[in-house]
Amino acid sequence: MAESYDNLSTSVKIALVGKYTNLSDSYLSVVKALLHASVACSQKPSIQWVSASDLEDATAASAPDAHTKAWETLKGSSCILIPGGFGDRGISGMILAAKYARENKVPYLGICLGMQISVIEMSRHVLGLGNADSEEFNTDTPDCVVMYMPEVSKTHLGNTMRLGCRRTFFRKPDCLTSKLYGNPPHVDERHRHRYEVNPSFVPMLENAGLQFVGCDESGNRMEIVELQDHPFYIGVQFHPEFKSRPRKPSPPFTGLILAATERMRTLTNVSNGDAGASE
Numbered sequence: 001m002a003e004s005y006d007n008l009s010t011s012v013k014i015a016l017v018g019k020y021t022n023l024s025d026s027y028l029s030v031v032k033a034l035l036h037a038s039v040a041c042s043q044k045p046s047i048q049w050v051s052a053s054d055l056e057d058a059t060a061a062s063a064p065d066a067h068t069k070a071w072e073t074l075k076g077s078s079c080i081l082i083p084g085g086f087g088d089r090g091i092s093g094m095i096l097a098a099k100y101a102r103e104n105k106v107p108y109l110g111i112c113l114g115m116q117i118s119v120i121e122m123s124r125h126v127l128g129l130g131n132a133d134s135e136e137f138n139t140d141t142p143d144c145v146v147m148y149m150p151e152v153s154k155t156h157l158g159n160t161m162r163l164g165c166r167r168t169f170f171r172k173p174d175c176l177t178s179k180l181y182g183n184p185p186h187v188d189e190r191h192r193h194r195y196e197v198n199p200s201f202v203p204m205l206e207n208a209g210l211q212f213v214g215c216d217e218s219g220n221r222m223e224i225v226e227l228q229d230h231p232f233y234i235g236v237q238f239h240p241e242f243k244s245r246p247r248k249p250s251p252p253f254t255g256l257i258l259a260a261t262e263r264m265r266t267l268t269n270v271s272n273g274d275a276g277a278s279e
């Protein structure tokens with residue numbers, strides 16, 4: 001593994017948009033999963049840390065240099081990843097990053113909180129529900145698109161988190177995520193969250209192009225989203241990074257890196273082509 005890593009000559013820029021960007025340890029499993037997937041795609045991962053709050057409009061006024069730098073870093077990356085997280089700091093910045101990925105067709109992977117961010121972003125900017133939010137950040141919102149759906153654990157006494165390995169069934173068997181996993185009827189991945197997509201908003205969001213392609217056995221908990229008419233835009237409620245291994249990269253991560261590499265190639269070809277045409 002170390003040998004093949006040293007032989008890699010190209011790198012892929014991945015914008016990691018989070019709250020704890022000074023603490024790469026917080027995202028250790030995500031960083032490792034990006035390494036496994038990148039090496040499998042013959043790339044070195046070049047992680048671009050973006051502090052979500054630096055993307056926010058308020059930062060443009062209070063710290064303009066940090067705001068400019070954060071947007072330059074985001075725009076200069078070949079893909080965007082929003083990992084898991086808790087609490088409301090940086091949420092507006094994450095929503096802006098997800099909007100940027102959606103509108104500019106930049107490959108996007110949202111993990112746990114990152115999937116919830118996609119749902120809030122689409123609800124606000126495509127469905128026009130300006131106050132759409134997660135109950136975690138706003139308990140009074142009329143458009144509670146991500147709701148408290150605790151699970152009383154039998155194994156973790158007194159815990160209300162949905163924890164551990166859970167089964168997700170593909171609702172749309174021909175979806176991209178199912179293909180990435182090798183077309184199984186279901187996948188088992190690890191969970192760590194309390195909130196989930198509010199099922200009553202699913203039909204509206206699906207009409208707007210956000211497909212809920214995976215759910216739990218009850219059909220109430222939405223576990224995977226995919227945006228239509230986008231080269232790669234996936235959100236997962238579980239944490240695929242925990243099952244990634246050096247020679248067995250996690251399928252959603254591999255998909256992200258493949259899509260980012262493809263984007264890099266297309267952008268390079270386009271700019272070479274333009275240069276040739278103007279000569």
Ligand SMILES: NC(=O)CC[C@H](N)C(=O)O
Nearest residue numbers: 084085112113193194195
């Ligand atoms: N691990 C996570 O990203 C958790 C997301 C969110 N805070 C929840 O509890 O549902």
